[in-house]
Amino acid sequence: xxxxxxxxxxxxxxxxxxxxxxxxxxxxxxxxxxxxxxxxxxxxxxxxxxxxxxxxxxxxxxxxxxxxxxxxxxxxxxxxxxxxxxxxxxxxxx
Numbered sequence: 001x002x003x004x005x006x007x008x009x010x011x012x013x014x015x016x017x018x019x020x021x022x023x024x025x026x027x028x029x030x031x032x033x034x035x036x037x038x039x040x041x042x043x044x045x046x047x048x049x050x051x052x053x054x055x056x057x058x059x060x061x062x063x064x065x066x067x068x069x070x071x072x073x074x075x076x077x078x079x080x081x082x083x084x085x086x087x088x089x090x091x092x093x094x
Contacts, residue, residue: 001064003073009055026068042076
């Protein structure tokens with residue numbers, strides 16, 4: 001991803017974590033969605049949200065970065081169901 005490209009929420013939810021305390025993920029935002037679902041956005045350059053904020057799908061939550069020890073700008077994106085990672089391609093379409 002391009003450095004400082006906007007990162008948008010994949011679905012409506014609430015920001016439950018913002019920070020860089022989880023080793024290897026750099027600047028990280030976790031968004032809780034309905035039911036057992038959560039998404040993670042890691043290696044951000046900067047944040048555009050705060051903890052407890054409600055986001056709508058498509059709202060900018062941060063910007064692509066190179067945090068967490070990665071060698072180039074990138075976004076690590078995860079979908080989790082009950083804290084278990086799920087392949088995001090199942091939800092992103094073709």
